[in-house]
Structures are given as C-alpha cells and as structure tokens.
Amino acid sequence: ARMALHRAQKLEAVGKLTGGVAHDFNNILHIISANVQLMLRADGPPTRKRLHNVLDAVERGSKLAGQLLAFARRQPLHPSVVNVAELLDRSDSLLQRAASDAVKLERSSAPDLWPTLVDPNQLEHVLLNLIINARDAMEGGGHIALRLENVTISTAAGQLDAELAPGDYVMITVADTGHGMPPEVMEHAFEPFFTTKPEGKGTGLGLSMAHGFVRQSGGQIRLASKPGAGTTVTIYLPRHTAHALPTQAAPDMGALL
Ligand code: ADP
Numbered sequence: 001a002r003m004a005l006h007r008a009q010k011l012e013a014v015g016k017l018t019g020g021v022a023h024d025f026n027n028i029l030h031i032i033s034a035n036v037q038l039m040l041r042a043d044g045p046p047t048r049k050r051l052h053n054v055l056d057a058v059e060r061g062s063k064l065a066g067q068l069l070a071f072a073r074r075q076p077l078h079p080s081v082v083n084v085a086e087l088l089d090r091s092d093s094l095l096q097r098a099a100s101d102a103v104k105l106e107r108s109s110a111p112d113l114w115p116t117l118v119d120p121n122q123l124e125h126v127l128l129n130l131i132i133n134a135r136d137a138m139e140g141g142g143h144i145a146l147r148l149e150n151v152t153i154s155t156a157a158g159q160l161d162a163e164l165a166p167g168d169y170v171m172i173t174v175a176d177t178g179h180g181m182p183p184e185v186m187e188h189a190f191e192p193f194f195t196t197k198p199e200g201k202g203t204g205l206g207l208s209m210a211h212g213f214v215r216q217s218g219g220q221i222r223l224a225s226k227p228g229a230g231t232t233v234t235i236y237l238p239r240h241t242a243h244a245l246p247t248q249a250a251p252d253m254g255a256l257l
Contacts, residue, residue: 019203021068022193028064031057077119077216081240084116084123084170085109085148091124095146098131102141105131109148114239116170118217126213129206130174130233136197137178137231145175151236164220168239175232181225189223210235 035050035057088095088107099105127146134144149171153164181189188194190211195202210233214221218238225231 024064028057028061079117079119081115082118082120085113087120095131098128100135103135103138105144107146110150113148114150114170116237117240122213126210134176137176142177147173169236172235177230180227180229180231182227
C-alpha cells in the first residue's frame with residue numbers, strides 16, 4: 001500500500017509539473033502577443049526594445065519545450081509479458097482509491113485472459129488516468145465497469161476492422177455512467193493539453209499519453225460517449241505469443257508528446 005501511495009504521489013507530481021509548464025507557455029504567448037500588438041499600434045523607437053522582449057520570450061519557450069521533452073524521455077517503455085488481470089489485482093487498492101467513495105468500481109475478467117507484451121507501469125498509469133477521468137465525470141457518484149476480455153479480429157467478411165489488424169487481442173473497457181462528452185470534446189480529447197477541467201485540475205495529457213502508449217504497444221484505443229449517459233474507453237492490446245520476442249527496442253516516450 002505504501003508503494004501504491006508513493007506512485008500516486010509521483011503521478012500527481014507529474015500532473016502538477018505538466019500543468020505548470022502549460023501555464024508558463026501561456027504566459028510566454030501572452031508576452032509575445034502584447035508586445036506585437038503594441039508594435040502594430042505605434043511604430044517608432046520602442047520597437048527595438050519590444051522585439052527584444054519577443055525574442056526573450058521565444059527563447060524561454062524553447063527552453064521550456066526542451067525541458068518537457070527531456071522529462072518525457074526519462075520514461076522509456078520497458079515491455080514485459082503481462083497478464084492484465086494479475087496487474088489489476090496488484091493495483092486494486094490504488095484504483096479503488098482513485099475511484100473515490102462516491103463511485104463504485106467493478107472489475108471483471110474473462111478466465112484465462114491472454115498475456116500481453118507491454119510496460120506494466122505505463123499500463124497501470126494509463127488505467128489510473130482513465131479511472132480518474134471517469135470519476136471526474138461523475139460528480140454526484142456513479143459506476144465504473146472495468147472489463148477484461150479476449151477478442152479475435154478475423155478477416156471474415158463483415159468482421160474486418162479498418163483500424164485493427166486481424167489477430168488476437170486483450171480488450172480492456174472502462175465504462176462510466178458520467179456526463180459524457182459532446183462531439184466537440186470527443187474530437188479533441190486525445191490532443192495533448194486539451195482539457196475541459198478547471199485550471200490546476202486537468203493537464204490534458206491523460207488521454208494523449210494513453211493514446212501514445214497503446215499505439216506504441218501495437219494496439220488501439222477508442223472512445224464512445226453519449227452526453228448525459230456516459231463514456232466507454234476501449235483499449236485493444238495484442239495477445240503475446242511465444243514467438244514474439246520481447247527484445248524490440250523500447251519506444252521513446254518523448255515521441256508521445
Ligand atoms: P484531463 O483529464 O487532464 O483533462 P485527458 O487527456 O485525460 O486530460 O482528458 C481530456 C478531456 O477529455 C477531459 O478534460 C474531459 O473533457 C474529456 N474526458 C476524458 N475522459 C472523460 C470521461 N470518462 N467522461 C467525460 N469526459 C471525459
């Protein structure tokens with residue numbers, strides 16, 4: 001439990017850091033915009049000084065971007081053979097705590113769930129973010145159903161999936177009974193820094209990280225949502241088979257941002 005708490009605190013620190021960076025970027029853009037507006041309004045001697053202000057702000061911005069990338073790169077993927085059901089058994093108290101008291105988190109898993117080849121820490125991070133999102137969408141309480149299933153996407157006519165290669169997948173669904181997403185939110189939900197949450201609460205990085213992680217793990221993530229009824233996030237992770245070697249180079253997390 002102490003480990004879980006430590007991880008939760010670390011994730012919170014990551015959220016605060018990225019939120020802070022986004023805030024700094026906003027300030028920098030404001031400085032640039034204010035100086036350019038002043039130059040557009042009145043030309044004359046102050047222009048040089050204002051151009052220097054703009055240049056300083058641009059330099060600060062590019063330094064910040066470099067720091068953010070360096071931070072992201074400190075988390076390379078370390079894939080190993082993972083049974084997602086067992087991973088969730090180990091993370092249960094962390095996930096229950098994230099769901100909060102008002103929200104009931106129900107888990108179910110198909111027996112003999114197939115193994116996957118993923119970074120267990122990153123997957124836990126992603127699922128924790130999905131639970132937090134679900135909780136945040138249910139202010140007055142509600143239900144979260146976390147389901148694990150084995151699915152086979154076949155090439156048979158009518159079953160062909162445009163985005164998912166035929167094969168065996170472990171399907172993870174996180175379904176909530178929250179306020180859902182209007183189409184204009186759905187459209188941008190995977191973009192980094194897109195958030196509808198109040199300042200300091202959302203970083204807008206949860207779904208974009210989830211998207212990057214799932215894609216780099218060879219899978220797919222999908223959103224289905226009905227405003228007023230709820231949201232379902234579905235993740236497909238390829239089944240690990242013995243002949244798929246876990247020795248591929250670890251993808252760079254920096255590429256996810
Ligand atoms: P954050 O949670 O920090 O805002 P995310 O990338 O995780 O960043 O989510 C982006 C946005 O997508 C959220 O601000 C919210 O508007 C919407 N969203 C995500 N998950 C859900 C959900 N389960 N129900 C309703 N809206 C959601």
